[in-house]
Amino acid sequence: xxxxxxxxxxxxxxxxxxxxxxxxxxxxxxxxxxxxxxxxxxxxxxxxxxxxxxxxxxxxxxxxxxxxxxxxxxxxxxxxxxxxxxxxxxxxxxxxxxxxxxxxxxxxxxxxxx
Numbered sequence: 001x002x003x004x005x006x007x008x009x010x011x012x013x014x015x016x017x018x019x020x021x022x023x024x025x026x027x028x029x030x031x032x033x034x035x036x037x038x039x040x041x042x043x044x045x046x047x048x049x050x051x052x053x054x055x056x057x058x059x060x061x062x063x064x065x066x067x068x069x070x071x072x073x074x075x076x077x078x079x080x081x082x083x084x085x086x087x088x089x090x091x092x093x094x095x096x097x098x099x100x101x102x103x104x105x106x107x108x109x110x111x112x113x114x
Contacts, residue, residue, distance in 0.1 A: 011038035012038070013025065014026075014029060014037055014038050015037075015038045015039060015040035016040065018037065018039055018040065018041075019040055019041070019044050019049065019050075097109065
């Protein structure tokens, strides 16, 4: 019985916070993976309660822990652009590394320059 009351009150508190746009509760709920929010939008619309959940959230930077950047970023374009290629083979099967299918990778394997 206590578990049911606790769960029901938590769901109702989240639903009211969503309607009011009360961000501390909404942000805290995101810390729990798999949390299924209980939204009261349809019920509020049925009874004519104003839904403030779509309002733009006003966040004061002084209220946040993020204090970046401390000064304006200065970006300088390099004289010569870097020539970088990312090769990603996360799902490469082990039997695909052979001289017939991947000769360049096989050659690198033999010389130790993979």
